[in-house]
Amino acid sequence: MTLPELSSSLLYVAFIAYLIATFVFGGAVKGNKEGSFKSEGRWGKIAFIITLIGFIAQLGYFFTRWAATGHPPLSNMFEFTTAFGMTLVGGFIILYLLYKTPVLGMVVLPVALLIIAFASMFPSEVSPLIPALQTNWLAIHVSTTVIAEGILAISAGAGLIYLLKVVDMEKKSKQRFWLETIMYSLIVVVGFVVASTYFTLTDYQAEFTYINKDNAEASIEYNMPPLVGMNEYTSLTEGAMEPLLETPAIINAGKVTTVLWSFIVGTILYWIIRLIARKRIAAIFKPFLKNVNLQLMDEINYRSVIIGFPLFTLGALIFAMIWAQIAWSRFWGWDPKEVWALITWLFYAAFLHLRLGKGWQGEKSAWLAVAGFAIIMFNLVAVNLIIAGLHSYA
Amino acid sequence: MENLVCKCGHKNPPGTILCESCGRSLTEEEQSKKLADMRYEGTARRSQTYNKSIIDKIWNFFSSVKVGVGIIVVLLVAAAIGTILPQAQYVNVPVRNDATLQAYYADVYGEIGKIYYFLGLHDMYSSFWFITLVGLLAISLIVASLDRFVPLYRSLKNQRVLRHRSFMNKQRIYAEGQAPDDVLVKAEEKLKELKYNVTLDKNGLLAEKGRFSRWGPYVNHIGLIIFLSGVMLRMVPGFYVDETLWIREGETRAIPEAPGYYLESEKFTIETYSGEGDEELFEDALDRVGTVAKNYQTDIVLYQTPEESLPGATDEMEMMKEESIRVNQPLKFDGYAVYQMDYKLNELRAMTFDLTDKETDASLGTLTIDLVKPEDSYDLGNGSKVDLLGYYPDFSGFENGEPQTATPVPNNPGFLVRMYTPETPEGEVSFIVIQDTIEPLGENQYKLTFQSAETRHASGLTIRKDRTLPILGLGGLIFMIGVAQGMYFNHRRFWIQQQEGGTVLLAGHTNKNWFGLKKDLDQVSEYASLPVYTDQQEEVEKKEKLDKEQKVEGDELR
Ligand code: HEM
Numbered sequence: 001m002t003l004p005e006l007s008s009s010l011l012y013v014a015f016i017a018y019l020i021a022t023f024v025f026g027g028a029v030k031g032n033k034e035g036s037f038k039s040e041g042r043w044g045k046i047a048f049i050i051t052l053i054g055f056i057a058q059l060g061y062f063f064t065r066w067a068a069t070g071h072p073p074l075s076n077m078f079e080f081t082t083a084f085g086m087t088l089v090g091g092f093i094i095l096y097l098l099y100k101t102p103v104l105g106m107v108v109l110p111v112a113l114l115i116i117a118f119a120s121m122f123p124s125e126v127s128p129l130i131p132a133l134q135t136n137w138l139a140i141h142v143s144t145t146v147i148a149e150g151i152l153a154i155s156a157g158a159g160l161i162y163l164l165k166v167v168d169m170e171k172k173s174k175q176r177f178w179l180e181t182i183m184y185s186l187i188v189v190v191g192f193v194v195a196s197t198y199f200t201l202t203d204y205q206a207e208f209t210y211i212n213k214d215n216a217e218a219s220i221e222y223n224m225p226p227l228v229g230m231n232e233y234t235s236l237t238e239g240a241m242e243p244l245l246e247t248p249a250i251i252n253a254g255k256v257t258t259v260l261w262s263f264i265v266g267t268i269l270y271w272i273i274r275l276i277a278r279k280r281i282a283a284i285f286k287p288f289l290k291n292v293n294l295q296l297m298d299e300i301n302y303r304s305v306i307i308g309f310p311l312f313t314l315g316a317l318i319f320a321m322i323w324a325q326i327a328w329s330r331f332w333g334w335d336p337k338e339v340w341a342l343i344t345w346l347f348y349a350a351f352l353h354l355r356l357g358k359g360w361q362g363e364k365s366a367w368l369a370v371a372g373f374a375i376i377m378f379n380l381v382a383v384n385l386i387i388a389g390l391h392s393y394a
Numbered sequence: 395m396e397n398l399v400c401k402c403g404h405k406n407p408p409g410t411i412l413c414e415s416c417g418r419s420l421t422e423e424e425q426s427k428k429l430a431d432m433r434y435e436g437t438a439r440r441s442q443t444y445n446k447s448i449i450d451k452i453w454n455f456f457s458s459v460k461v462g463v464g465i466i467v468v469l470l471v472a473a474a475i476g477t478i479l480p481q482a483q484y485v486n487v488p489v490r491n492d493a494t495l496q497a498y499y500a501d502v503y504g505e506i507g508k509i510y511y512f513l514g515l516h517d518m519y520s521s522f523w524f525i526t527l528v529g530l531l532a533i534s535l536i537v538a539s540l541d542r543f544v545p546l547y548r549s550l551k552n553q554r555v556l557r558h559r560s561f562m563n564k565q566r567i568y569a570e571g572q573a574p575d576d577v578l579v580k581a582e583e584k585l586k587e588l589k590y591n592v593t594l595d596k597n598g599l600l601a602e603k604g605r606f607s608r609w610g611p612y613v614n615h616i617g618l619i620i621f622l623s624g625v626m627l628r629m630v631p632g633f634y635v636d637e638t639l640w641i642r643e644g645e646t647r648a649i650p651e652a653p654g655y656y657l658e659s660e661k662f663t664i665e666t667y668s669g670e671g672d673e674e675l676f677e678d679a680l681d682r683v684g685t686v687a688k689n690y691q692t693d694i695v696l697y698q699t700p701e702e703s704l705p706g707a708t709d710e711m712e713m714m715k716e717e718s719i720r721v722n723q724p725l726k727f728d729g730y731a732v733y734q735m736d737y738k739l740n741e742l743r744a745m746t747f748d749l750t751d752k753e754t755d756a757s758l759g760t761l762t763i764d765l766v767k768p769e770d771s772y773d774l775g776n777g778s779k780v781d782l783l784g785y786y787p788d789f790s791g792f793e794n795g796e797p798q799t800a801t802p803v804p805n806n807p808g809f810l811v812r813m814y815t816p817e818t819p820e821g822e823v824s825f826i827v828i829q830d831t832i833e834p835l836g837e838n839q840y841k842l843t844f845q846s847a848e849t850r851h852a853s854g855l856t857i858r859k860d861r862t863l864p865i866l867g868l869g870g871l872i873f874m875i876g877v878a879q880g881m882y883f884n885h886r887r888f889w890i891q892q893q894e895g896g897t898v899l900l901a902g903h904t905n906k907n908w909f910g911l912k913k914d915l916d917q918v919s920e921y922a923s924l925p926v927y928t929d930q931q932e933e934v935e936k937k938e939k940l941d942k943e944q945k946v947e948g949d950e951l952r
Contacts, residue, residue: 004675069675127679128667128686131721213502250502310877318870327722329733329856330636331866334519335484336477346470353463383477 003068004126010061011082015116017054018089018109021047025105029288040291044102048093051105055093058086069126072139076127077384080146081119084380087150088112094307095154095300103292104300107164108157114189121196137323144315145341149376152308152348158300159369165292166363169283176282182370183281184270191266192258199224199261206240208233213249220254227260228253255385298362301369302355309348316341340379347375402558407545409443412436415554417561429930430564432903437545456530456537465531472527476518479503479510483517532622539615550605555595557889559899565889567902567915571925577898580922581890588914590886599890608905610880617873624865635730635859640803642741642766643850646697649857652730656697656711662737662851665689690734691720692853696727719855729859736854742804743850747826747842749774749813758815760845765804777816780842784810789827797825813840886911890924900924 001009028043062083065073073079092108095101129138160182167175204223210230212218220230222240229243230253247253270281277284320341321331332338351368354360360368398406404415411424411431419425419436430436441457444450455461479499487494499507499516514521562568574580578599582592590601628634637650639657646658665688667673669680680686697711719725725732744764748757759774765787773779786799789808797808806828812821822838824831831841884906891899904911908929918924 123679123682125678125682126675127683128673128676128688130687131690135722137722248504306881310874310881313877314874318874321866321870325860325863326724329724329731329735329858331863333483334476334481336480339473339477343470343473346466346473350463350466350470353459353466356459 003064007061007064007068008124010057010064011116014054014058014061014086015113017050017057018113018116021050021054021105022109022113024050025102025109026288028102029106029291040102041100044100044105047102047105048096051089051093051096051109055086055089058082058089062086065126071129071133072143073126074138074142074146075129075133076122078119078122078124080142081122081380082116083143083146084149085112085116085119087147088115088153089150090147091151091154091304091308092157094151095158095304098303099296099300101296101300103161103289104154104157106288107161108154111153111157111186114186114193117193118189121193132327135323135327137319137326141315141319141323144311144319146315148308148311148315149380151304152312152376153373155301155304155308155369156373158297158304159366161289161292162294162297162301162363162366163370164282164285165289165294165297166366167282169280169286176280178367179282180280184266187270187273187281188262188266191264191269192262194269195224195261195265196258205237207236208240209236210234211249222254222257224257224261226253227257230254294362298365301365302361305348305351305369305372309345309352312345312348317345336383337379340375340383344372344375344379347372407438407443409438409440410436411438412561413558414549414552417557419560419564425560428564428934429566430561432565434542434546435549437549439541439545441541453537453541456534457541459538462531462534462538465527465534469527469531472518472524476515479507479516481516481518528622532619535615535618539612543609543612546608550608553600553602555593555600555889556598556891557901562889562891562899562901565901565903566908566929566931567900567911567927568930569900569925569927570897572896573892573898573925574923575896577922577924578890578892581888581918581924584918584921585888588917590888597892599888601888601890602886604883604885607879607883608885610876610878610883612876613879614873614876617869617871617876619869620872621866621869624862624869627862627865628860633861635857637857638735639732639855639857640738640852641692641855642743642852645766649730649732651857651859652728654699654701655727655730656699657732657855658695658697659853660693660695662853663689663691663693664737664739664851665691689720690737691718692734692855693718694725694732696725719853729861731858733856733858734853735856738852738854740849741852742807742847744848745807746845746847748845749778749780749815749840750843752839752841757843758840761842762848763809765807777814779814781812781814781821782809783812783823786810809842811842813838813842815840884910886914888915888918898925900927902927 024043024047028040028047031039031043062073065079074083088108089112092105092112095104163175163179167173167179169176169179200223204225206222206226207219208222208226208230209217209219211232213231219236225241226243227241229246231247231249233243233246233253235242243253247256273281273284320338324333324338325331351365351372354368355365396408398408398410398420400406400413400416400418400420402413402416402418404413406414406420410420412418412435413420414437417430417436419427419430424431424436439457440450441454445454482495485495485498485502487498495516496511499511501507503510510516518524563570578594578597581601582594582599585592585599585601588603590603593600593602635651639647639650641647641657641659643659643661646656649655649657666685667676667680667688669677676686694717695713696715696717698714699711714727715725717725719732719734721734724734742765744762746760746762748760750757758776758778761772761774761780763769763772763782768782768785771779771781784797786797786808787804787806788799788801789806790798790800792798797810799808808825808827810823810825812823814821818839822833822840823835824833824838824841826832826842828844884904886904887902889899889901893899902911902915912929915924915927919927
């Protein structure tokens with residue numbers, strides 16, 4: 001086995017370990033009928049060990065890939081997003097050691113799985129570094145940032161558990177709507193993974209030419225049936241689907257198509273689950289959360305922000321500025337990625353100040369933590385893929 | 395307003411809630427509460443005390459955390475709006491001015507682009523109102539911090555050991571009960587072991603640990619203020635230099651804004667990944683995305699003229715450094731840094747022509763025109779010569795019959811020449827641009843025929859000097875120290891009083907992490923046999939919850 005092959009096998013091992021651990025954590029939580037926490041503790045421990053094995057395997061993936069390419073695997077969408085999945089699990093491990101809460105694993109691990117699956121949809125071959133990335137600051141800046149984001153995401157995990165427990169799913173309310181929307185968005189990510197995998201396995205390809213925003217002819221290859229077409233497109237592939245509508249030149253219809261397919265597949269999945277379970281997705285979790293200690297969840301939420309915020313400041317602002325000064329001659333340039341790091345930072349600063357006042361602990365904090373995660377994901381996904389800038393990855 | 399005199403005789407500044415000396419509640423509202431508000435030790439904060447003059451009102455506005463959070467949120471939303479479309483600095487227009495930018499946004503983004511430009515969002519981060527918002531944030535930071543820090547500092551500095559009973563029993567952690575006679579001695583022993591500072595006074599004991607963590611927020615806010623002032627300082631001339639220098643291979647140029655320094659470019663190199671040999675690993679990626687740059691590099695020599703030499707005199711230059719500037723490896727000297735930022739390949743350097751007879755194609759000689767330093771006249775020998783009447787490095791057309799040049803860069807050189815030969819001693823005038831010859835004064839017998847061109851690469855360098863960097867670094871460092879100080883440490887205190895008859899009063903307080911406080915107390919309790927304590931906050935919460943449940947049940951019964 002070559003080093004790159006070993007590396008990807010280790011990633012598979014990690015993925016499977018997390019998958020198993022999710023169910024064992026779920027069983028541990030569910031099995032705790034009388035609230036004695038004895039069996040929960042035992043099964044929780046087993047699940048935790050499986051998680052650790054997965055985490056070590058993923059560390060193995062990370063370092064073997066580093067050895068193979070000669071640079072830290074944090075330089076493109078696949079690598080960065082996988083690393084985010086890894087630090088999310090890492091953050092969970094730290095907080096599990098502090099608080100011994102299997103329910104956190106039951107919620108965080110599926111999210112980590114989803115993130116790793118999402119990452120695998122991007123080209124995963126090892127790629128060379130452009131000159132700006134050829135520096136140790138790549139590893140220093142990106143790893144600190146991604147660790148901070150992993151820990152901040154744990155606060156969202158704790159927040160989500162809090163909300164799943166306290167929001168009444170029987171009565172109509174804003175809270176119920178938004179909580180269900182969160183669950184729905186997670187399923188849309190599953191939709192993306194399913195759609196991409198399906199069309200990759202069936203080897204779907206359709207080529208088009210179009211007129212780009214500078215009025216020049218350009219070409220694009222779709223990997224999913226083109227629901228929307230580019231500006232003044234012409235199909236080059238015979239038998240390809242005729243796009244349902246044409247977009248203006250500034251919009252990348254290929255990406256819009258991918259998003260649409262994700263929503264279509266995600267929505268179908270959502271309704272299948274909902275019809276089978278005969279209740280809202282958020283309500284499915286209720287029986288698992290009977291014994292959850294809300295105060296503890298609030299504490300985990302806050303504690304993760306306390307650890308994550310300073311790390312984020314260091315990685316995403318301070319180290320980022322040092323590197324930008326060396327590579328681009330200015331420490332700050334209002335590049336979209338930089339701006340979104342600042343937004344994330346300001347958001348968590350606001351979070352900390354709000355918690356100083358009364359009434360912002362508990363449920364409100366939980367909503368804020370989830371919103372923080374949404375901002376982090378936006379910066380990772382939307383800013384890289386849609387709002388291009390110096391940082392946008394291939 | 396007058397000072398508040400407590401029952402214990404201590405004079406407190408107006409607005410004080412808990413007596414600075416004994417801790418009695420001074421307001422009726424406070425007296426009626428079950429737990430004391432220990433937030434800022436019950437001190438008199440200016441913002442909570444005065445509300446008369448306009449200055450009071452402004453002060454109170456900025457010291458409010460609600461307002462502070464409001465400013466942060468507005469700033470955050472504004473910053474996000476600025477990323478909807480690219481900022482003007484990142485768009486590509488051939489000539490940069492308001493008109494071309496406006497046209498660009500309208501052309502490329504349509505209606506949205508027009509509105510975006512109209513609202514000034516295309517240059518949001520240097521707009522007046524965005525900078526004002528940052529200014530408001532800074533004011534808020536300063537006012538809020540002073541409002542709290544000053545009274546808090548006063549109060550924590552002058553703490554008394556003995557507090558009034560009403561202060562003690564309004565603390566969250568409280569106990570009252572019998573204890574052995576040596577309780578204070580033993581408690582002191584254990585508390586010292588746990589690294590508390592212990593002060594004794596008559597029948598009382600005060601143990602304190604981690605007071606410095608209370609300053610954390612103020613320290614981190616100071617860090618932010620230092621950072622922001624550093625950013626402001628860049629507007630002061632001399633603190634900040636940002637220049638661009640285009641330099642071609644073989645050229646020596648003065649470095650802008652760096653008097654006395656000269657740079658020579660020896661060679662510019664661009665390398666791309668080959669995907670072979672060592673790089674075979676990257677083959678798949680390269681197949682997918684095409685070429686990927688591996689290195690941009692300008693090999694340079696840095697010179698300095700001696701201090702006493704005249705400005706611009708280059709004959710006495712001394713070589714200082716011979717280096718390669720690459721991305722991530724700027725050249726550094728004397729507080730300046732020179733960065734590899736851009737390049738232009740194969741810029742024209744010289745062009746070679748033959749003077750030929752149009753009919754026979756016979757050549758009368760060859761001339762090479764240096765496009766950077768063209769000569770006035772070229773003698774070809776045998777009685778032939780070519781005079782250069784006009785040189786237009788970047789020919790852009792005629793205006794009133796005069797040839798024009800768009801830039802001084804030889805992108806599209808045009809030459810106005812007069813050609814002399816033995817047969818045409820008065821000379822023939824001709825205008826030559828690439829691929830075209832114009833004969834403005836009638837048909838000529840001779841022409842200049844293009845033979846070859848010499849090219850070279852140009853490097854786009856950025857010259858920076860930023861004397862604010864140390865200030866920014868200091869601000870960042872202080873911020874991080876303050877955050878760690880405030881978040882990872884906490885201020886714990888215990889008050890113990892021995893009453894007559896062997897009872898003991900015990901109270902505990904911390905600004906954060908009650909769990910840790912209780913762990914400490916458990917150890918001390920066990921060692922010194924202190925009475926069992928209660929967490930009064932939990933009691934209160936339990937009671938509230940019970941009341942609520944009973945109310946719900948009551949509702950259901952109804
Ligand atoms: C981006 C700007 C700001 C940052 C990064 C920041 C950061 C912080 C941090 C990290 C804390 C400690 C929080 C904790 O320990 O939980 C804090 C506390 C505090 N901040 Fe800020 N802050 C900012 C702006 C402001 C503004 C504008 C105000 C104005 C009202 C303000 C007022 C306060 C107050 C009153 C405290 C609590 C102090 C105490 O507990 O004694 N902050 N700040």
